[in-house]
Amino acid sequence: MSDARRRPPSSTDVAALAGVSQKTVSRVLNGEPYVTEEVRERVLAAARELGYRRNTAARALHLGRFHRIGVVSIGSSLYGPSSLLVALERQARELGYAFAVAYTGEGAGLTNAVESLLAQGVDAIVVSDPIDDRIDDPIDGGQDLRIDPDVPVLSFRPVPGLDGPRVVVTGASGVDAGRQATEHLLGLGHATVWHVAGPHRWWAARDRARGWREALAAAGAPEQPALEGDWSPASGYAAGRVLAANPRVTAVFAANDDMAIGVLRALAEAGRAVPEEVSVVGMDDIPAAAYLSPPLTTIRQDFEAIARHGLALLAAEIERSPGGPALGDLPAHLVVRRSTAPPAK
């Protein structure tokens, strides 16, 4: 009976079935005025019967807008980036935007990811966890990120090399987080705080380290060279072994929880009790943080708020409407658990 139709139904098909003009169908679908209630019903019924779905390609072609936001994220399952991605998607959908993702990593750099987003058509781009691409190229120090200046871009901290009239910056850089973690440890009475940093290429890692450094300076505490990890527990473990071997180390701030886990393990193996001998603070508040041995004191960010705030500004920029001022950093929250305590007397 029913032959497999090759082409999905168009608004013309709906119009024919409803016995009206194609334009009237368009009116109904877009909720424009000047349509009789009776006609509107008839059109909607026809659309439902045919399983009609608006062709976004045609719509986008005409409007020159895609109603899609593209996100460049880091190709990994790290807790922070993943959580932010989820929050961004929810927010985008809420604002009526479709959501496209391009990951970086494994040779596919930022420029590549942006290019693939632009190629598919997006109204704006979010750069989620920028790394410093410019130190990639040993020859000329790499090159700046070139994004079509006509496409609005959102990032959560200023990205050197990423510039333009339609670049909007807001959110949570991590400086505040680094500062809070360090102040917490200093406040407990530790003479200074050691830092296991994220990879230097990540701006987020630099920000957290900067917060740490600023807090030390403000308190007049001696600054130690940071140990650099790669966000992984393995790298935290390596750093932890170094720290465990140094009897003067009593307080450590790891730039994420995963590395903190590695530090905890190294400390345990070296027989250095946490928090009795050494205090440890992580960052992210991964679900497992509360169930480690000991439960980890850490810093938590409100990704929902960050996404909401950022996309609201981005949407305003897309519409070229005023759009409130970009707030500075959204605050991070310290979650105190059992891995921190005053230093042994």
Next chain:
Amino acid sequence: MSDARRRPPSSTDVAALAGVSQKTVSRVLNGEPYVTEEVRERVLAAARELGYRRNTAARALHLGRFHRIGVVSIGSSLYGPSSLLVALERQARELGYAFAVAYTGEGAGLTNAVESLLAQGVDAIVVSDPIDDRIDDPIDGGQDLRIDPDVPVLSFRPVPGLDGPRVVVTGASGVDAGRQATEHLLGLGHATVWHVAGPHRWWAARDRARGWREALAAAGAPEQPALEGDWSPASGYAAGRVLAANPRVTAVFAANDDMAIGVLRALAEAGRAVPEEVSVVGMDDIPAAAYLSPPLTTIRQDFEAIARHGLALLAAEIERSPGGPALGDLPAHLVVRRSTAPPAK
């Protein structure tokens, strides 16, 4: 000087600048034959000069294809789903497809996510971590998932209620993983194995539990009722307290590493040594697994292989080309660490 052009350059603009017809531009851009090398150069130069980018909306409108794959994923930063997502994106890009994501969760069910994908225009849909929507609705037991039968759908295990001529199923259900974990413990000499399952609504959780049950049955080991968690360390901890209180428990298989972390903690608090008194196996091999106390024996899946295999089949279905047969489950791999040992004599 340069006035802000509102409309991005079209192939007509390129043609004008290069002094050729618009069709010739199209030819060059699509690598079609019958273009002089000299003309080709001229066109490419013009395109570069104008910063021309092909308008995908127009292209999609004409072709009736979007060259985009949509993925429905679970709105969380759980390690498994996140890793699969990353792998799927890489694969999709490799195959020349743009990548759209819609998350489920928080009221936005599977149907909703699929709808939003279809609305934006995708050539196919991947259902990444399906849950049983049908028990959502207490009235009529929920309803089947309705997906336009003309859009190919890929899932990694059969999804009841999701049916149609263009549904392709392949990958790794988790049955094999559950079986391997259980056999490992049984092989060490444990009389039986307890199970901390994922939420029953997740098909993945049911599969892992089934593998566990099958392995027990095959070995003639007594089956215990599974304790159900929600993938979180907190839920694993709750289950772990129950298990720790039962002196007959000597071997536990947790359906993911996060829950295993909770179990480990509960055991530690109860003074039950791992692995001397109780062995624990997790699943996922999260990066932290090797750095827990003790390092966790777990099951690892090859998400890259799963994504590659699945998307290859999906691409074939999109092109309506034969496309090899759907293989069964891809094998999971046991990673033995220190959380498992033979039972105490």
Next chain:
DNA sequence: ATGAAAGCGCTAACAT
């Protein structure tokens, strides 16, 4: 309150 016609940027037939 409704319809007709034009055009968005592209690709596919069909010339030349």
Next chain:
DNA sequence: ATGTTAGCGCTTTCAT
């Protein structure tokens, strides 16, 4: 080897 024409499905003037 290159150009002309038509048309994808939609929205937007402009008529009626």
